[in-house]
Amino acid sequence: MFDALSDRLQSALGDLRGRGTLDEEAISRAMREIRLALLEADVNFEVVKEFVAHVRERAVGQDVLKSLTPGQQVVKVVHDELTELMGAGASGLAFTSRPPTVILLAGLQGSGKTTAAAKLALLLRKEGRKPALVAADLQRPAAIDQLEQLGKQIQVPVYREDTSDPVAVVRDGLHAFADGGVDTVILDTAGRLHVDEALMAELERVRDEAKPTNVLLVLDAMTGQEAVNVALAFQERVAFDGVLMTKLDGDARGGAALSVKAVTGRPIKLISVGEKLDQLEYFHPDRMASRILGMGDVLTLIERAEAAVEEDEQKEMEARMLKGQFSFDDFLRSYKMLRRMGPLQGILKMIPGLGSQLDGLDDVDEKQLGRVEAVILSMTPLERGRPAVIDGSRRQRIAGGSGTTVEEVNRLLEARKQMEKIMKGVSRGKMPDLGALTGGVTPDMQQPRRKATKSNKKKKRTKSRR
Ligand SMILES: Nc1nc2c(ncn2[C@@H]2O[C@H](COP(=O)(O)OP(=O)(O)OP(=O)(O)O)[C@@H](O)[C@H]2O)c(=O)[nH]1
Ligand SMILES: [Mg+2]
Structure with missing residues (x-):
């Protein structure tokens, strides 16, 4: 990014x-x-x-x-x-005390509205809400099917209607979800190639009907300053509360993300960092600043890890770590978790001090992960559980068995030791010493944990800590 x-x-x-x-x-x-x-x-x-x-x-x-x-x-x-x-101070979405909360997504054609609608529904569902989608883009015949498909994938209900009037769809959709246990309705609307009168007039009518709790403008980060101009044009007609910025995974230069708040006064609330449906995140300006400056983003890393790890799995790991143990079985498990967290390159960049060291490594070798697995799988259960027994001859055998070299095996043994050291620190409630890596400026310094931790995360954490 x-x-x-x-x-x-x-x-x-x-x-x-x-x-x-x-x-x-x-x-x-x-x-x-x-x-x-x-x-x-x-x-x-x-x-x-x-x-x-x-x-x-x-x-x-x-x-x-x-x-x-x-x-x-x-x-x-x-x-x-x-x-x-x-935009200092993360600003989440607004939710009404009397459901449903309505979230209207607006934006140009191809900015990512429809996928963002589904991603947002998934994100909210993971937070314990009951979202539903309304297909109010009647410009493109395929748009409705697209949303319906996405809804199926994430098991979120989609309202569709055979009409050419988006206002009717919105009205009927809100009505249909009024008593179905749905608490959040997300509206996918039509996009146009350019900001034009027809788009704005339709949006105004949809907005007046829906009375949305949140209007989010979906902006494509890849379009740079153009995205900011689009935002200004929308603001004149349909005031939006915040921005959902998409395609930050591409080679977006950052101009849009860095300018939009200052130019429009409206903050970025959510960012989409990939095509997969779980690649939508709340936007935290302080964390983004850390990432840009190569200071890592430990908090996002922790949150992603939590999302990728089943709760019992996590409990078990935590219990073992509290005892100061980190066997190769744990190592293998955490490698697998790591893979579930997303592309390796992106994850490594969130580790303080590592980001800048990855220069020139265009692609961290994903195959390398396979080799790590092979080495660990070539160990006996005893060796995995008690790595201290792995002497010279065992190393040779493991290298042979996994088709690697003794050097590679040695490196892995060393990595496990380091990991165990870090884990011991973390389990005692200490952050690993990141200061040395980042020239004294640690992410912690700017990011009080209480502020950046979502309350639901907190709940989950305290629960799993017991
Ligand atoms: N790489 C990447 N692609 C994305 C992201 N968000 C959306 N896309 C892709 O962008 C394309 C357009 O996305 P849509 O969600 O259909 O965009 P839309 O705004 O609904 O488009 P219209 O309905 O035509 O106005 C699709 O191919 C998406 O997969 C993202 O964060 N990263
Ligand atoms: Mg669409």
């Missing part, structure tokens, strides 16, 4: 990071590079100007924390300003 921007900002700041003192010239140089990086990422010109001015002011100002070097200080300032730019 935003690889080029991320690289350039990190190299602009990398120079400052290690310095004990900062002079005017070093700061100016860094500011110039930050400015270029943002412009190249297609961030709105005015937004860039203001951003750099803020950072400079704070960087040379009195904003001093004793625990940081001046270089780290600037990194922190940039992090804070990026967070501010994208």
Whole structure:
């Protein structure tokens, strides 16, 4: 995500990071590079100007924390300003006390509305809500079938109707779901190639009928500044509460994500990071800033892990870790979990300090994971449970059995040891020491855990901790 921007900002700041003192010239140089990086990422010109001015002011100002070097200080300032730019304070969706909550999705053709509707339904269902979908895009004949198919996949009811009037579909759909135990209705609407009068007029009518609790504008991040212009045009006619930004998995440069809040005053609420239906996430500006600056995103990593891991599985792992054990069986299990969490590259980037080290590694070798599995599967149950018994001759046998080398086996043995060390720390309630990896600026510092943790997650966590 935003690889080029991320690289350039990190190299602009990398120079400052290690310095004990900062002079005017070093700061100016860094500011110039930050400015270029943002412009190249297609961030709105005015937004860039203001951003750099803020950072400079704070960087040379009195904003001093004793625990940081001046270089780290600037990194922190940039992090804070990026967070501010994208809308500090995560803002979720609004829910009515009297159901149903209605969420209207609007946007240009192909921006990702229909898939986003299904993704959002899935996300909400995982949170314990009872969502339903209404197919109010009557422009494209295939649109209704598309939504219906998606609804089937995620087992969420879809309302459809044979008519050419989207207002009627919305009215009847809301009526149909009124007493079916549905508490959240998501409306998929028609898109047009450009913002035009007909699109706006139809949307206004649909909005007036639905009286949505949330109007979300679906924007394609790949379209850069154009997305921001679209947002402005929509805002004039159909006020939206927030943005659902799609296609952040592609080579989007970041301009849209970084500008839209500043230009429209409306925050990004959700981001879609892939085509799969579970690839929709709430947007957290502070975490995104950390990711962009290569500081990792531990919180998202934890949440994804939780979502990917069955609860009993997690309990069992936690119990073992609390005892300070991390056998190769655990290792294998966590590898499998890792694979369920999504593409490896994306996950590794969320680990603080690792992101920038992955440069040049265009594709972390997924095959490597297969080799790891092979090595572990070539161990005897005794060896897996008590790795200490694995001596030289056993290593040779394992390497032979798995078609790998003794070096590879050694590396894996070492990795398990490291993992166990980290797990021991975590189980004692300590975060692993990330400071050393990130030049002193750890994600924790900017991200108080209580703020970023969803209340339902909290529930789940305390439950599984017992
Ligand atoms: N890579 C990627 N593709 C996406 C994402 N979101 C949507 N797409 C793809 O974008 C294409 C268009 O998505 P739709 O959901 O049909 O878009 P739409 O806004 O409903 O389009 P219309 O109904 O024609 O207005 C599909 O091929 C989706 O798979 C995303 O986050 N990442
Ligand atoms: Mg559609």
